[in-house]
Amino acid sequence: MFKFSLSIKNSSAGLLTLFLLISGFSYGQQKGTVKGIIQGNVVTTQKEAAENISVKLKGTSYGVVTDKNGEFEFKAPAGNYKLVVSHVGIKNQEIDVVVKGGETTVVPVITVQITASALKEVTINGNKTNKFVKKHTDDVQKIPLDNLENPQVYSNITSALLEEQNVTTVDNAIKNVPGIQTMWQATGRSGDGGAYYTSRGFAVQSLLRDGVLGNVSNTIDLINVESVEVLKGPSATLFGSALTSYGGLINRVTKKPYDTLGGQITYNVGSYGFNRVSADVNTPLDSAKKLLFRLNTAFNYQGSWQQNGFSRGTTVDPSLLYKVNDRLSIQFDAELFEGNNTIQPIYFFSYGATTDQLGATNAKQLNLDYYKTYNNGDLSQQSKSYNFFGVINYKISDHWKSQTNFSSAYSYSNGFGPYYYLMSKDSMARDDQSTRNSWQKQLDVQENINGDFNIGKLRNRFVGGLDFYRVNSDQSFIEGSYDVVPINSSTFNYTGFNKANLSAQYATGGYYVYPYIFSSNTYAAYASDVLNITDKLIAQAAIRFDHFDNQGSYNPTTQVKSGMYTQNAWSPKFGLIYQLVKNEVSLFANYQNGFTNENGLDYTGKTFRPEEANQIEGGVKISLFDGKLTSTLSYYDIKVQDIIRPYNATLNIQDGTQLSKGFEAEVIANPFTGFNVVAGFAYNDSKYTDISPDINGTRPTTAGSPYTANLWLSYRLPKELIKGLGIGIGGNYASANDVLNTSTGVFTLPSYVVLNTSAFYEYSKYRFSFGVNNFTNEKYWTGYSTLNPQMPRQVVGSVAFKF
Template identity: 45%
Template sequence: MNNSIFKQTLTLIALLFGFALSAQDRGNVSGTIVLSDNTPAENISVALKNTNYSAVTNAKGHYEIKNVKVGEYTIRVVSVGIKTVEQNIAVAAGQTATANITLNESQEELNEVVINGGTNRYSKQEAVSSSRIPLKAIENAQVSNVVTQQLMKDQLITNQDDALKNVPGLYQMWGATGRAGDGGSYYVSRGFTTQALVRNGVAGTVIANNDAANIEYIEAIKGPSATLFGSILTSYGGLINRVTKKPYDRFGGEVNFQTGSYGFNRGTVDVNTPLNADKTALFRLNAATTKSESFQDTGMSKNFFFAPSFTYKFSDRLTATIEAEFFNQDATGLNLIYLGDSPSNIGIHNAADLNYDFKRSMNGSNFVTQTKSRNFFATFNYKMSDNWTSQSILTSANNEAAGPGTWLYLLANNQMSRNAWGFEGSSNAVEFQQNFTGDFKIGSMRNRMVIGGDIYHTKGYYLITYLPGFQWTFDTVDYTGSIANYNAFNQHTIQNMLDGSDSFYKGSSDYSTNSVYVNDVLNITPRLLVSAGVRFDNYENRGSYDAASNTRSGAFSQNAFSPKFGAVYQIVEDQVSLFANYQNSFKNVVNSYAGSTDPNVNGAVFKPEHANQFEAGVKANAFNNKLSGSVSYYNIEVENIVRTDPSNPISSIQDGTQLSKGIEAEITASPIEGLNIIAGYAYNDSKLTKADAGVNNLRPYTAGPQNLANFWVSYKLPENTIKGLGLGVGGNYGSESLIYNQNTLDSDGNVTGRDTFVLPSYTVLNASVFYDQPKYRVTFRVNNLTDELYFNGYTTINVQAPRTFVGGISYKF
């Protein structure tokens, strides 16, 4: 980003701060709705009687009705199954009238209301994380999709990967491998790979599939998001942020047991309690233990998750929360099948054409990887004034893994090689983040802003051990018939070979970022909002350390700016809005050609890559939150991609480009009492627009399917039939995906054709039935109802599970 753009960014922010309009003849109404036990009442409708003014309470029970004409009104609080409350109030010009209301119902009674009511249980209308300020989704110029805890309960979800199948346009390329450094699952968003590296808005890396026991909800924040989150934890397609459960001020909780196909057994506990009489000290514990086997002839997973959290309220102004996550897992890795040659040489171009029994793992025993995560978090919230708050966050994420890994190479003539290596490693990431958040008036305009900064440092190592002679191939077999030495490929044999090997490679990483950022949202009018933000990022890569020579190589330092702009116009205030945004992100490019004999490459430091997104669309939250959703079109252009120099194959130039554009849509609705719907669709057109001849103008194999769709429909029978009984059905569709997509070239480098390998399209359906009562819940679910054979992957063929059954029972207290 050049200086002129940076100056324009700062100028616009200054204009936002200084611009003012004369006061209008309107005011606001706000307040908090609580229950008889003093807990917040969420998703309660608040309206001004005989008008179109209305709002819905958030998770803290707070509501706000803006831009109300001066006059006297009657506030009406209503929800299914609770006693309606009315209260008179007067609205004055330029003032906010406050009305705090206590309902007669307790939390337990409200839970019963949720069970039988018609509220939109799959919708969450706040967007605090994506903007770092209190902002409704309809006010936010950026798109984010939320998977609520209620949706996860209805689907009997136990892990993050399954939960994210409810996000439009998010495709899981492969699951968690457990490897140190990159063991978490990989996804595609808007044509670019991403991982789930963010927890409550800061670093929270887990190198396995995150357990759902401690998840309150998950946000998928779309598009380049480096302005607020940096480049380390995000990708050009967006980021995934898991928001965890927090302690609250009463005793309560839940225990749950599940069992199902292929030896699946799982137990969880969620216990919350105040620790003193005045409820200033609060404690919550979430824990889970899970064991399962693979649908293939070998494969298993056994894990334990433990997440305590403690909140102490020092005063009305200062609150501190200390949290931890402990995760242990013993599991076999993914059964990955790579292409050992080009599809043309193999003679197969589609995974559906493989004459292979996918219930055979090709392993003679379980190859177990041991994974551990130890993560700690401290958050301090301080109310500086009525208009400003301070948030200080310190995190430490520690991961380690060790074990032999296996994979397969698909070859010609029905051959498959079986391969193994040993790996171990650890990583530690520490982050300190400070945010100052303001919500104040400039004249008659509401202005919300965050000024913040963070310091992030990560360090790690990995050790790869090869089979003797720097080999990894154990043998080659015919995968279509009987294999006499099938069981010879086992962990005991491979571990003995690795223990006797002197062929290994050790790598390390050591880098940090120091960043400052600002984001501002200004209500020019009650319906028109404009936003701007910018980030300055200093990246320090300390290179690789060689212990044998006590030397370090490849160190470099870079600076980058990342701006963002947005505008929202509410066609119908708080119900329908048009939005547009420009967002920027960047990536520091590590020189992978260190050691080259070319003086233009060896030791060179490339400029950061940059991605620029332009997006526009419409959002809705209508009919008292019964209908919400968004539709948008985006265009992302990436520049400064490092590619091979066409005039010198051993050198590199940084002039590559990529274009990714598409449409995303999501709807959540509760049109009638008891019926809840969530559905999404995404279309992505991605191609390398300036790249090596072999892939130029082609869709990258990392982009996933071009079309994705998801839906889930849940219906709870009316109370006068069988109270608490409900049904659910849903699924996912993905069009075909290319895991190999190359131009074929003649000796002069001219394109003569194309060689591809396809993972076929799929439609997977799931169904559930549940019986939900205030004190207990029973759920039964069928996954992959039609027993479809389907795959995911981006360089690999990863077969997915066939039809499975799982049942669960919960007791609430």
């Protein structure tokens, strides 16, 4: 296994290098002498971005199609040309342009008369665009910014990639991001925040939607998601500390209403009883097309690949957009989820037990039955997540605009949560942690002022904001120890761990209650400016101030509230971009900050400070051959300081540290017509220093595997053969992961390679897809100080009708 893991690591890094070389060679053979750059923007008569519009120099092969923002950019030799703007269903436009060697020609905004439905009917050909790339984002810096202008590292998973892989959840979408690894699937319990991932050595969750609060406690369906943005590194300056981690954040960019009737109905089916029916329906509600409505909804059922278990849920996401006039628009959205599920088996280590007592140091040494749940399958819970959003966009002037955001999140759960403690490799304790009508409410209100203006010849892109965030929790966890059983006995009846027996035990008072009742408010202000110092040199400076008000925790037994405190924190951020080759190669560096509020007193009686993380990072971003080859290579170094650790048996001191450094690489390429590549590699080195003796110098259990890699290859056959037919193959690699790493011993989850494949066919308004996830039937484990078995081979298929 060691030799195999090592070869995978070497081949992962070598594979990325090979793609760069092959892509560069292939493009180098195609590229002519380029003397200047042409930039511009195409909009509809309704002032909406016109995507997939062909923009070409008449009589030449130079040209592109516009991106999701209606923008275009390409190179051509110096000279006088006719710029031809064309699309199915519109009259071609010809515009005179002059291309000057070594300069950028900006074409005035081009307006085309075309409906949104006509735009959607165009299928992007592989030889025209790198369909898995989105070079532009509005959320990463809270201002519109291209990737090559952005000093922060982030990945963007596009809807084209999600559709091609037949992906329906955020968990599966995340597998396309370098350095991200799932540790826990969502439990569905109130306040849990859905699945836990690891990034750059720290736990992270998908808590943001369109850049604001969007917490969902269950597995998040992608029915209303246009793309997924994963930001890397501490990001508290613009997004605060409550919804981010030192490893970054995950932001879901949602689908938006448009001005024609259209949509898609899809049915998915797969192994283990998987059934999913979804619909995306859009329509204008008035003849002037100022009031637009879109509804995304899905029903999911997934049986268990193990002995028993299930997950059932319904998602309803309506969106209403009112375009009051050219300056003002108002949008209201909702995310409504209700479901019922059993929690997939999670195995913990018995507190204080050593690996010698366990009799195992590796998951393969345990006698656990991979397919057993060790209960009768009726220990389920009810879950709800109700989120509401409002946004008001107002154009103050040509250079300034206002955006007001309102977001509320409500999560609820009631029911059983079985889990297990490993006593030895042959025995376990069966326990339950139920929630009793538990709920958590969150509220986020933001006001952002954006400006794009010049001071002299220096362009400034500015955002200033005020942010109010409130958490109100009324959760009650009921814990009961049921029994200790042999792990793998052919004669033992495991079905006694069930709803009736647990309910009877709780009726006699055989349980502990852990209330989690508290409230807190955070008041924040932030400002950021991206400054074009020269045509190639860009700098960013940002600062945030937080005032945190913990209003205390309530004990329902004593009816006393305690633990009230306030805390202030500053969070700076700096970035630098130098475009070594204008619009093609950017060198970047950043300093980013994050923090965590801490309650209590140290051994001297002094109030604790916020724990703080600081990142230094540098690297290169490229976008070559008209965007057909994009890549980000980065090295980062994160230091967390002021970690609280024991000073003696009863008191604490705040001087612990954690170090995390590593390398990440992402390549997205379209080397030749119809062939696309998404590849990633990451290495992370994390350790505790100056901390509790039992973990000092060790790798944190939140850090996941030191080496990870992802790959997806797809090929769409030329239309001369079978138009609309394509295939894809790829997967993920993770090296061995120490989920127990203390003085009591080290317990390791083995490395794994999980491979997936898909085939798809598009004809007229129909799309058919077939795939196999984990087609080698790899038995593998993930964990977060735990062991969590993962799904073996699964066959999936879908049929979609677009209208």
